[in-house]
Amino acid sequence: MISVGALYIHVPFCRRKCLYCDFASMPTSADDARLRLYMEQLGHQLEESCNAGLLRECRTAYVGGGTPTLLGADLLGELIARVRRTCPQVRELTFEANPDSLSDEVLAAALGAGATRISIGVQSFCDEELEALGRLHTAEVARRRVRNAVRSGLSVSVDLMCAVPCQTDDSWQRTLDEAVGLGVGHVSVYPLTIEDGTEFGAQYGRHVPAWNDEDVQADRMEQAQRTLIASGFERYEVASYARLGMDCKHNQAYWTGVPYLGLGTGAAGMLLPGQCDAVRKVLTWFPNIDATAARVRYETQSREVEFLGAREAWAEDLMLGMRMSRGVDAQLVPANVLENLEQRGLVRREGGRMVPTHDGWLLGNELYGALWDLA
Numbered sequence: 001m002i003s004v005g006a007l008y009i010h011v012p013f014c015r016r017k018c019l020y021c022d023f024a025s026m027p028t029s030a031d032d033a034r035l036r037l038y039m040e041q042l043g044h045q046l047e048e049s050c051n052a053g054l055l056r057e058c059r060t061a062y063v064g065g066g067t068p069t070l071l072g073a074d075l076l077g078e079l080i081a082r083v084r085r086t087c088p089q090v091r092e093l094t095f096e097a098n099p100d101s102l103s104d105e106v107l108a109a110a111l112g113a114g115a116t117r118i119s120i121g122v123q124s125f126c127d128e129e130l131e132a133l134g135r136l137h138t139a140e141v142a143r144r145r146v147r148n149a150v151r152s153g154l155s156v157s158v159d160l161m162c163a164v165p166c167q168t169d170d171s172w173q174r175t176l177d178e179a180v181g182l183g184v185g186h187v188s189v190y191p192l193t194i195e196d197g198t199e200f201g202a203q204y205g206r207h208v209p210a211w212n213d214e215d216v217q218a219d220r221m222e223q224a225q226r227t228l229i230a231s232g233f234e235r236y237e238v239a240s241y242a243r244l245g246m247d248c249k250h251n252q253a254y255w256t257g258v259p260y261l262g263l264g265t266g267a268a269g270m271l272l273p274g275q276c277d278a279v280r281k282v283l284t285w286f287p288n289i290d291a292t293a294a295r296v297r298y299e300t301q302s303r304e305v306e307f308l309g310a311r312e313a314w315a316e317d318l319m320l321g322m323r324m325s326r327g328v329d330a331q332l333v334p335a336n337v338l339e340n341l342e343q344r345g346l347v348r349r350e351g352g353r354m355v356p357t358h359d360g361w362l363l364g365n366e367l368y369g370a371l372w373d374l375a
């Protein structure tokens, strides 16, 4: 029977757009009637995917956004309960949250409906930085919400952002220390990127402000690594740190070639061609499949579908595998390519595997580009 290993559900609503954000999300209020309509449609898609057998072996589910917590206790609780019903094998069920809408009621509803993990968009514990980013919460609200989430027994992750306006080495250190001190099990760390189509994009254009300089980004990422590793976290992926057993299984499914179904406005999915007939039944926009493809990737927002051949799928696996500290089986990489990457200091061999070096992660585009060239 055909099945995917992971499910992603996209909730494309936020109370207000952050100044740097180019994600698929629209500003709306919590009482907008479209929220319920959208959830009803998602519910139908979930049921149909379930009836087609696609979700039988689904192990991880992720409700992302946007801001899923903007749905409120009832709608979010219903959605999570529905995921539980349609995906009986799910072991890890994450929902994304923003501190301003993560009320006690929302937290309790998600937990009661069967969520196991929460990813909170904290970004910073410094009020000046939060304001400069256009975030809706204060540092104190973030602290309270994270503390409550940790107490609730959920596995808690926080997103933190470096190379942002007003940030200094000291303020970044305080943010990192606060996250550790609050007892979270997982931290994702990203440098801010200035994207076209955002407020920051319009404000700065091609000019890179000093606070976002490449060297600043690299230094702050290193600072995060030093602090988090010294505090007992492992850096298991270029942007992800976890305490023992708290790594995100869902994201690892993406990086290890596990087929996943994406539902909702701005979702992406990856399927194997044999699965596409079942998928076509439930996603009416899905086009005719290329029977020779080794892998099918789609994005619901752009309606883009990409068919990857065997070589491309292999190159993609290598590229994604190198995001993780465990890298890939060295035997999968042609010897001349491995030697070249080794000489450039981007990878090293470790117990039969090719793993990224610190420079390999820092110069990720070089490393991933070289592997993608194999396609």
Ligand code: SF4
Binding pocket: 013, 014, 016, 017, 018, 021, 022, 023, 025, 065, 066, 067, 098, 121
């Ligand atoms: S909360 Fe997240 S998705 Fe929403 S606007 Fe801000 S960065 Fe974008």
